[in-house]
Amino acid sequence: SAVISQKPSRDICQRGTSLTIQCQVDSQVTMMFWYRQQPGQSLTLIATANQGSEATYESGFVIDKFPISRPNLTFSTLTVSNMSPEDSSIYLCSVEVPGTSEAFFGQGTRLTVV
């Protein structure tokens, strides 16, 4: 299994500012994933972050808006840039532990943009 810590757990931000969300895993993992869960909707994959390479973004998400860092095998950050109220969501970090076919999730960051 894997234990994932996300910070902050929630935040209220002014439009036009940026927020960086941190994700720390208690074991080394190759791939880390960032999801968005908008109110009343399902989880949507934003990007996949591999250590030592640029993140791979899903359709509809761009690096300028959601820059991601992956400096080592246990840590990643997601920045939500130039925020607008439409960015109000829960952002979730996830990892897959090799051999388990199971995704483990952090507790999420509940972001409100005002």
Next chain:
Amino acid sequence: AQSVTQLDSQVPVFEEAPVELRCNYSSSVSVYLFWYVQYPNQGLQLLLKYLSGSTLVESINGFEAEFNKSQTSFHLRKPSVHISDTAEYFCAVSPARGGYQKVTFGTGTKLQVIP
């Protein structure tokens, strides 16, 4: 491509009554199937999964789900719910191939257990 449909956005049920949360999927390849649970203000936790073998899978807290390939379904059931089962439940699917494969989630079903 793959997709997941959870037809019921909310399911109210009385305590100790049975419940079924429906999940249907579509995929052009063989799949793995998952149910995740999200308690209030928490992240997602895996409830149970089907990878291969027996089509009936069970969780440690009394939930079970049955993979039905002909009906492309993976409905979640519990014979008697508790207040503590109040949460949102997500069905998910991924291609059944080696290595990481993208997981697609349904829109979720909020289970509300009424005392």
